[in-house]
Amino acid sequence: MSDSKDFVTGVDSNAKKAPRRVVFITRRISAQVKAVEEETLQTFPEVLFRAVVAIEVLAVVLVWIALAFNAPLEGLADPSHTPNPAKAPWYFLGLQEMLHYFPPVVAGVLAPGLVVIALIIIPYFNINIEAEGVFLKDRDRRLKIFYAAAVALCVFLFLFHVYVALVPTLIVAAFMILAGQSSLNSRSTFRRYLASKPLSFWIMSWFLFELIVLTAIGTFFRGPGWSWVWPWTRY
Known part of the structure; x- marks a missing residue:
């Protein structure tokens, strides 16, 4: 370690001409992950059961709306008459x-x-x-x-x-x-x-x-x- 010679890095295929090699060693750094205990919930049957209940409730509500209110449908389409205004969805x-x-x-x-x-x-x-x-x-x-x-x-x-x-x-x-x-x-x-x-x-x-x-x-x-x-x- 007392050698005060200057080392110059370079690339050379001739090992006899440039026998010196410099190796850079860095400290390995890894991310620290803190383990936190969280409340877990099983997908089956808890989450799946809740999803099924929500779908059933939504279906009942949509059926009730369809029975209680008439859809704003117009008459049969007439190819000889274009509605004004003709609106897209x-x-x-x-x-x-x-x-x-x-x-x-x-x-x-x-x-x-x-x-x-x-x-x-x-x-x-x-x-x-x-x-x-x-x-x-x-x-x-x-x-x-x-x-x-x-x-x-x-x-x-x-x-x-x-x-x-x-x-x-x-x-x-x-x-x-x-x-x-x-x-x-x-x-x-x-x-x-x-x-x-x-x-x-x-x-x-x-x-x-x-x-x-x-x-x-x-x-x-x-x-x-x-x-x-x-x-x-x-x-």
Whole structure:
């Protein structure tokens, strides 16, 4: 150990020319798992029995609803007469509402395609395991990025006159701005709650908000010719 020669690491196939070899030994580190005794429940018969009971109760309730209330069915389909408005099933009315504002390629192909691609790609990104608030670190830079993205999206929706989607976007953006001005040490519990939410929470909240609003408008506020009507208006 008293040798003060400098050792230089390198790669050489000639053992006689470079006989020195350096080996780096590191301490093995393994994760410590704390065993915690938790109450267990057998899948069979406890969980399975509860699931069967829940299914039976739900079936009874659905049968009772079917017997007590008439389904809102219309007359037999007439191929020579197209109903006005011709609405898709409720779970597609959000897309049909988008078709009112955007070309079919955008509303029917690009928008759903981007959502599907995002759902495929997002799991491969660097995941925020600790679920930290989106504005808790590097607040100024992230706020600038958020402002730019929010303004671009709002301008895009405004130019296409998609006001029904612009309003939810502005509401979510307002809450995100409030989160950006808050911290985990804020006096208000609500502001601490907003500050603690990660980016995934805000994206999913905005997406669900838009989906609910577009579906509700397509269901209750669209009449003949896809014109705006109030839910209590008869047509």
